[in-house]
Amino acid sequence: VFDPQILRRLMEADDGTDTSLIAVDEELDRIFDLDEATKVRFEGERPVAIGKEVSPFDAVDTGLFLCKPPIFDALMEARKEGDSSLSAGIRKLIERGKIQAVKVGGHFWTDIDTPEDLEHAKGALLKGLGKKEEDGFISRYLNRPLSRKMTARLVDTSLTPNGISLLSFSVALLGAFLFGIGGYFWTLVAGLLVQLASIADGCDGEVARLKFSTSPYGGWMDTLLDRYSDGAIVAGITYGHWLSFPEASTWAWGVISLLGFLLVSYTKKEFSLRYGRKLPPDIWDKVSKRDLRLFGIFIGAILNRPFEAMALLGLLSHGVILRYLLSGYRKRQ
Amino acid sequence: VFDPQILRRLMEADDGTDTSLIAVDEELDRIFDLDEATKVRFEGERPVAIGKEVSPFDAVDTGLFLCKPPIFDALMEARKEGDSSLSAGIRKLIERGKIQAVKVGGHFWTDIDTPEDLEHAKGALLKGLGKKEEDGFISRYLNRPLSRKMTARLVDTSLTPNGISLLSFSVALLGAFLFGIGGYFWTLVAGLLVQLASIADGCDGEVARLKFSTSPYGGWMDTLLDRYSDGAIVAGITYGHWLSFPEASTWAWGVISLLGFLLVSYTKKEFSLRYGRKLPPDIWDKVSKRDLRLFGIFIGAILNRPFEAMALLGLLSHGVILRYLLSGYRKRQ
Numbered sequence: 121v122f123d124p125q126i127l128r129r130l131m132e133a134d135d136g137t138d139t140s141l142i143a144v145d146e147e148l149d150r151i152f153d154l155d156e157a158t159k160v161r162f163e164g165e166r167p168v169a170i171g172k173e174v175s176p177f178d179a180v181d182t183g184l185f186l187c188k189p190p191i192f193d194a195l196m197e198a199r200k201e202g203d204s205s206l207s208a209g210i211r212k213l214i215e216r217g218k219i220q221a222v223k224v225g226g227h228f229w230t231d232i233d234t235p236e237d238l239e240h241a242k243g244a245l246l247k248g249l250g251k252k253e254e255d256g257f258i259s260r261y262l263n264r265p266l267s268r269k270m271t272a273r274l275v276d277t278s279l280t281p282n283g284i285s286l287l288s289f290s291v292a293l294l295g296a297f298l299f300g301i302g303g304y305f306w307t308l309v310a311g312l313l314v315q316l317a318s319i320a321d322g323c324d325g326e327v328a329r330l331k332f333s334t335s336p337y338g339g340w341m342d343t344l345l346d347r348y349s350d351g352a353i354v355a356g357i358t359y360g361h362w363l364s365f366p367e368a369s370t371w372a373w374g375v376i377s378l379l380g381f382l383l384v385s386y387t388k389k390e391f392s393l394r395y396g397r398k399l400p401p402d403i404w405d406k407v408s409k410r411d412l413r414l415f416g417i418f419i420g421a422i423l424n425r426p427f428e429a430m431a432l433l434g435l436l437s438h439g440v441i442l443r444y445l446l447s448g449y450r451k452r453q
Numbered sequence: 454v455f456d457p458q459i460l461r462r463l464m465e466a467d468d469g470t471d472t473s474l475i476a477v478d479e480e481l482d483r484i485f486d487l488d489e490a491t492k493v494r495f496e497g498e499r500p501v502a503i504g505k506e507v508s509p510f511d512a513v514d515t516g517l518f519l520c521k522p523p524i525f526d527a528l529m530e531a532r533k534e535g536d537s538s539l540s541a542g543i544r545k546l547i548e549r550g551k552i553q554a555v556k557v558g559g560h561f562w563t564d565i566d567t568p569e570d571l572e573h574a575k576g577a578l579l580k581g582l583g584k585k586e587e588d589g590f591i592s593r594y595l596n597r598p599l600s601r602k603m604t605a606r607l608v609d610t611s612l613t614p615n616g617i618s619l620l621s622f623s624v625a626l627l628g629a630f631l632f633g634i635g636g637y638f639w640t641l642v643a644g645l646l647v648q649l650a651s652i653a654d655g656c657d658g659e660v661a662r663l664k665f666s667t668s669p670y671g672g673w674m675d676t677l678l679d680r681y682s683d684g685a686i687v688a689g690i691t692y693g694h695w696l697s698f699p700e701a702s703t704w705a706w707g708v709i710s711l712l713g714f715l716l717v718s719y720t721k722k723e724f725s726l727r728y729g730r731k732l733p734p735d736i737w738d739k740v741s742k743r744d745l746r747l748f749g750i751f752i753g754a755i756l757n758r759p760f761e762a763m764a765l766l767g768l769l770s771h772g773v774i775l776r777y778l779l780s781g782y783r784k785r786q
Contacts, residue, residue: 202492260504270560336727341778343723344716351712355705362701368692371704375691375711383677389722390676394669445674450671 125451147225267322292349294318311421377434480558589742600655625650625682629689644754655727
């Protein structure tokens, strides 16, 4: 199993001569079964030895090559000498300086020879799924661990990542609708569904990363669906509250919250576009994220106060936006 | 008067040797008083002649130089020979191959020697203010011509571009508030104020460009204020309508419109971030822009139907978003 980016790196490094390329992983502490691995030793940038027994060694052969025609002569020669392994052929090429190594540490790859290897590969892939920098607190400590479990099952189905996005969106819409019915029972169910949607929202990206099929389109659509479901949830909660408090102020709070939820995200995107870099992540960034927002609404639903929770989170969002603008104003040139 | 970017270009082109640099404009058809200009002739990339009478010529001297110490010897020599003009010194350097020309066509610069030159410079700067690619139809044919007239006055005041953004935002907020009063008179005034704010919204950027003081912060804040004023206008119109139709459906239309107005912009920004390029501009892009939205609300106000105009524009916005998502889905890899 390997990240197709490794092949792209090999192709990009190809200089068009008859020098073959070998993808090696120099991040040795992340390699699972180092004993079984084929090691490579370097002198400077040039590979000088390859084999399971090579010691000392600087990197490990990933098993991915970009071979040029001379490999056939090298293999024939090695075979005549009684060793018909690929490593023996590569060794011949190394002697002739016809091998270039491309370091691909950081990209996922793993050898699978045994059932244990398979288990390890699954675990390693699932473990690497978090987005540490981007995830908020609730994502990190509650949603991700749960979504990973869901992902481990979803990845074996035929559901596409975009299909999962739509499914999670539908769950959020159902929650929004139930909020609109009012009454504690439906409010509680709605809160649970919204939190479930928040957890499931991580699965689309996780499945995409597991299948190495992330796409700009998937990210784009998923982000938009998030904003639409935020809108639906606000509308549902506000309508549910309006049934008991049929006043314009109820809707005013709904509009204020909706503006806050949408614009706190908008503010960050617009910053990235204008400045060509992301807003530096800080505690307020985490506090204003969707995972915490939906968790807050979930807690509000449990306490039978989803409207108050929403209004509070809406105000918080505007506070974060104001803080961004003011701190940007102070730091402008 | 010149765009400071020209100096930056000169500094970037400097190779650290004692070769002086001269900024020349190769876009001859845009030069105002070609007779009075100092011309430059090239052989390949090398300037070979400079002076008012040089003919044929390939570019015009902008009057901006980055001079290195040898200019002093050259000027002394030229002076001994009876010509103490800068051009004469530069001519000496050209003879020695110690001049490099940097083409800065496209950046604004103009010579001001006479009152006529000053008038021309003002006119040329104001004329160049449009943002042809980004402007919607209403911007282009109605708002820009009017905002340019306002800008011509504003640029002589001490108002900063960010101050103008805040002022235009306040006018929009006042319009939103008046929509909330209801009744044809205030609705009409509100509509006029909203259209005025839409026109004034162009002035901040125009003044900034005239003063060569555009900034990422200014653009960021202005865009956010636009979204907030969209929110306020929707809330005002919806509240005004609610006074006559106190039903939840009134607010539902408000929420739907608000979502549409904010997300049609969000969709485009998110596309840029995900794909690293802008959504290709087309008719639907223009139709979903703020200038047309506010103009539609203005027309709605005149017809005493601002709520219906808003709801229609909201639906249109969602239609455009859906169209973006579907066409993105078809084109995905």
